[in-house]
Amino acid sequence: MATISISHLTFEYEGGSPLFDNVSLRLDTRWKLGLIGRNGRGKTTLLRLLLGQLPFDGAIEVPVSLDYFPYAVSDEYQSALEIAEEIAVFEPWQIERELSLLAVSEKVLTRPYHTLSNGEQTKVLLAAMFLNEDRFLLIDEPTNHLDSDTLEWLEGFLSTYNGAVMAVSHDRWFLDAVSTRIVEIINHKARLYKGNYSSFLQQREFADIQAQKEYKQKTQTAEKLEDYVRRNIVRASTSKMAKSRLKMLGRMDLEKPENLVHERIQFDITPASEPFKEVAVLKDITIIAGERTLADGLSFVLLRGERLAVVGPNGSGKTTLINVIAGKRKPESGSVKLGGGVKMAYLAQNLFDQKTSSPINYIWDRYPAMTQFEVRSLLAAVGFQAEEVFLDGYGLSGGELARLGLARISLEHPNLLVLDEPTNHLDIYSKDILTGTLERYSGTMIVVSHDRYLLSKLNAKILLLDGMGSAVFFETFSQYRGYLDKQKSEQPEPIENDMSISEQTKDKTSQKDIRRQSAQLRQRVSFLESSIEKIEKEIAGLEAEAVSPETISDHVRLKEIYERLDALKELLAEQSDEWLRLSSEL
Numbered sequence: 001m002a003t004i005s006i007s008h009l010t011f012e013y014e015g016g017s018p019l020f021d022n023v024s025l026r027l028d029t030r031w032k033l034g035l036i037g038r039n040g041r042g043k044t045t046l047l048r049l050l051l052g053q054l055p056f057d058g059a060i061e062v063p064v065s066l067d068y069f070p071y072a073v074s075d076e077y078q079s080a081l082e083i084a085e086e087i088a089v090f091e092p093w094q095i096e097r098e099l100s101l102l103a104v105s106e107k108v109l110t111r112p113y114h115t116l117s118n119g120e121q122t123k124v125l126l127a128a129m130f131l132n133e134d135r136f137l138l139i140d141e142p143t144n145h146l147d148s149d150t151l152e153w154l155e156g157f158l159s160t161y162n163g164a165v166m167a168v169s170h171d172r173w174f175l176d177a178v179s180t181r182i183v184e185i186i187n188h189k190a191r192l193y194k195g196n197y198s199s200f201l202q203q204r205e206f207a208d209i210q211a212q213k214e215y216k217q218k219t220q221t222a223e224k225l226e227d228y229v230r231r232n233i234v235r236a237s238t239s240k241m242a243k244s245r246l247k248m249l250g251r252m253d254l255e256k257p258e259n260l261v262h263e264r265i266q267f268d269i270t271p272a273s274e275p276f277k278e279v280a281v282l283k284d285i286t287i288i289a290g291e292r293t294l295a296d297g298l299s300f301v302l303l304r305g306e307r308l309a310v311v312g313p314n315g316s317g318k319t320t321l322i323n324v325i326a327g328k329r330k331p332e333s334g335s336v337k338l339g340g341g342v343k344m345a346y347l348a349q350n351l352f353d354q355k356t357s358s359p360i361n362y363i364w365d366r367y368p369a370m371t372q373f374e375v376r377s378l379l380a381a382v383g384f385q386a387e388e389v390f391l392d393g394y395g396l397s398g399g400e401l402a403r404l405g406l407a408r409i410s411l412e413h414p415n416l417l418v419l420d421e422p423t424n425h426l427d428i429y430s431k432d433i434l435t436g437t438l439e440r441y442s443g444t445m446i447v448v449s450h451d452r453y454l455l456s457k458l459n460a461k462i463l464l465l466d467g468m469g470s471a472v473f474f475e476t477f478s479q480y481r482g483y484l485d486k487q488k489s490e491q492p493e494p495i496e497n498d499m500s501i502s503e504q505t506k507d508k509t510s511q512k513d514i515r516r517q518s519a520q521l522r523q524r525v526s527f528l529e530s531s532i533e534k535i536e537k538e539i540a541g542l543e544a545e546a547v548s549p550e551t552i553s554d555h556v557r558l559k560e561i562y563e564r565l566d567a568l569k570e571l572l573a574e575q576s577d578e579w580l581r582l583s584s585e586l
Helices: 043-050 080-087 092-101 106-110 118-130 148-160 172-178 197-232 239-251 318-325 359-366 372-381 386-390 398-412 428-440 452-457 477-488 511-546 555-583
Strands: 003-011 020-028 032-037 057-061 066-069 136-140 164-168 181-186 189-194 278-289 292-303 307-311 333-338 344-347 416-420 444-448 461-465 471-474
Touching: 003 043, 020 181, 020 189, 032 043, 032 172, 043 136, 043 164, 066 118, 080 092, 080 106, 080 118, 092 106, 092 118, 106 118, 118 136, 118 148, 118 555, 148 172, 148 477, 164 172, 172 197, 172 428, 172 452, 181 197, 189 197, 197 239, 278 318, 278 444, 292 318, 292 333, 292 444, 292 461, 292 471, 292 511, 307 318, 318 416, 318 444, 344 398, 359 372, 359 386, 359 398, 372 386, 372 398, 398 428, 428 452, 461 477, 471 477, 511 555
Parallel strands: 032 164, 032 181, 066 136, 136 164, 307 444, 307 461, 344 416, 416 444
Antiparallel strands: 003 020, 003 057, 181 189, 278 292, 278 333, 461 471
């Protein structure tokens, strides 16, 4: 089988520090490679170097054809099938047949590509690429924008895929399910490890221990040589031997080993006090968004020390529900009551409203009594080193903003944490550390997350929302996973659980309920069609404004436009996903 060869690769962007310094790798094109590293350390750049898109020093030999995701779509107004035809080397009828086998529906294929959600677009492009099994697929963040169902589709397919893949990902669960090799970019180098991500962690820890042992032995030997030279260099009888040892000392490599254990975020969130036993009591909560009922008669009690994870497809009302619990939104009916002594901290999914002049000022503005040393120590603990504490707040990445928000929460000492997708934007190392922090947290927690590894570690009860008013509780993550597995095998069984709180789910065979659900479904589909059309018009208007001469020179307005476009496109993706799902049920 062919091998991709990278020899003495050195690369840096103009004006920047080196991303790669004398890197050599040999990659078998039968492998499924996971490519990991801190944000901004060169993962996407390595893919571009393999594609021949950037100049570099050294040599790269690629004896196979490459495909790259995300694919650059030339005309988004084409149908999804036409886009797939550009990618796959098949006749149209073959493509349609093969894509249907990959669970890409005919309705998706016949729609204009630009009307698809981000998740649907990802699925179409990847499925088309998978048809070219003779090519090496370079896939950059394939798990972005995918709901849990599509993620599992992708993992299931890749695990049996006959072709080769190199995938950039921060999703540990995905890397464990798919990868047969891991390439880690660290300290301007790239290291290859055999096995999946969990195996990589064990190997890296062992390598670090060995490197530290060897370094300690060398420094101890060097100290003995230096002591001998110092005591004997001036003596006539021993001067010759001392000079010999001095030469030996000069030949020793005493450079400290590279830190194979990645620089990690290290912090804890500790409650300052305990609340009363009942932390949150929800009674007969009904939540409506537009014409759709997200929750219908939802009731439950969250006790001190309990953890609850809210899951469900995009647009099912997860964020809306925790906003109701946090008092940021009122339900249409019912009541939410927080218990005595509750001190809540909330981390929103959209972090860009917390920007400030710099990380140090973000903390100082809220806690002016802290000394500079205390503030900088806190920021160092969440990954802001040296001059990074003075970075322009408007240039911070999503991951940096997430770490800043977590630093703020640690100072609040809450006994109730409410977190909306806390692992969004974080690299895989930061995710691991955050998972450990939340595992150790002794207070009460409510978390919305698609991160399956995080959910598996939290020992939380699971609340599954379906976006149509129904909700089911699971006592454990494994029980929830079992339910999903039964759904996949088309043999779902009812979940008997004392905590199930939707009266609607207790009698789904009722003809009255069926008629009501059908009417709600038609109303929701009609609303979504109208809403999607309005969103698309607004996006088109903003995109046109963004390229006008007046706007290009107005940085403030341009920033407002792009932030609004990001929000609109996310909403469009959610509503398009929901429209497709509900339309198939009519």
